Amino acid sequence: MSGPGGPSRAGGSLDTRPMRYLLAIADAGSLTHAAEALGVAQPALSQAINRLEADLGVRLFDRSRRGATLTEAGRAIIDDVRASLALATSATQRARAIAGGKAGRLHIGFVTHAVYDVLPSALRLLRTEFPGVEVELSEMGNADQLTALEQGAIDLAMLHTPLPLPGRVRTKLVRREKLVAVLPVGHPLGADGRVGLAEIAALGLVWFPERQLPAMRAGIVAALQRAGLDPHFVQEANRTLTVLSCVAAGLGASLLPQSAAVLAHRGVQFADVRDGDGLPHFELGVLWIAANRPTLAEQLADRL
Structure with missing residues (x-):
């Protein structure tokens, strides 16, 4: 159902229509102009505002032939509505980014040898391809990284290979030097x-x-x-x-x-x-925990 009284989701995102309708009317000063700006039918817009007022138990607009103006109750909540709409929009965008592996938090462990080349390469990739990712860095030895990875303390390990690996750990060789x-x-x-x-x-x-x-x-x-x-x-x-x-x-x-x-x-x-x-030869590899779907750590490792 896509009408004003529909479900709490619309178009794969949080349903922010009531807030957007309220703000459009307040800014336009009339239902007619707000409906034109929103690209919706005026009766549907009117029904949506009536339903919102009924849910809140207050009248938000004084309506006349000259237009629609906010009531005292409407003026009291309008700034909060603007802030809530911005937060809801941001939350939707962040949820989609995280689901697509483009945002979130990534904790990288690394040995000293990684700072020469591999770690800078990884950070450049994160900045350009995963700009919404928050990165935490920890310099650690080989054995400590493997333990931290198994315990979930880090998401990606940059360490010296070869070494014995538990079944859930995946690895990729990224550098090999004499x-x-x-x-x-x-x-x-x-x-x-x-x-x-x-x-x-x-x-x-x-x-x-x-x-x-x-x-x-x-x-x-x-x-x-x-x-x-x-x-x-x-x-x-x-x-x-x-x-x-x-x-x-x-x-x-x-x-x-x-x-x-x-x-x-x-x-x-x-x-x-x-x-x-x-x-x-001196080898440097990246390690991550295998999961049912590609993780941020795995996506980054694939690009190194």
């Missing part, structure tokens, strides 16, 4: 500007705790052992900047993705590994 050596400034390099695995092993490794990146750490150990070297971890650090600080202090060497060089940390130098073909 590892390069991180050495204290002044450590001699070869004539080719590179360094060998033996030199890195001799300095000792500054790296992330095993629980944080178990597959990556195991790959580095295996590469060193295949080269006949004894892997020795001299210091553990759970953030990239901390790893760089430890190397700058002369505690040892490290192996980090090539993009980490953008940090330009004082006291360290980056160099390719001459015999590093057997080293694992």
Whole structure:
């Protein structure tokens, strides 16, 4: 039913017709002019206002041949009606945006490595394609992000892969880089500007705790052992900047993705590994929880 006495929904949105009719008459000063502006028949408009007045138990307009003017009761509520109509319109638009994945709240967890490229790319996409989304950002380690994702504390994780995943978690690889050596400034390099695995092993490794990146750490150990070297971890650090600080202090060497060089940390130098073909690649992936319908997190991941 589409008439004035119809249901509380019209055209897939909240039924704001009574408020719009009231405001149109108040602004136009007559039912005839208001009906023309609204594009409705004057009898239908008159019936709608009569019904509204009956529901409220007050007369909203004094009507005469000269037009329609607000009564004292009408003047008392007109500002509230304008505000209510604006809120109802905004609520309808927001509900549609959320249902379409274009609005809402998105909590993103990320490792330090994501700030070089992946996180800025994601934020640019959110700003241009999902402008109604409120974003919360939390820098977290790998293991903490996986726990937070499973518990619903974050919606999207940006972390190092591969890693074992629970059944409901989906993942997408977004970056894959070779590892390069991180050495204290002044450590001699070869004539080719590179360094060998033996030199890195001799300095000792500054790296992330095993629980944080178990597959990556195991790959580095295996590469060193295949080269006949004894892997020795001299210091553990759970953030990239901390790893760089430890190397700058002369505690040892490290192996980090090539993009980490953008940090330009004082006291360290980056160099390719001459015999590093057997080293694992440094991967960055995005993770989200699978749902019955595409979530905002999944839509964003698809675009990265």
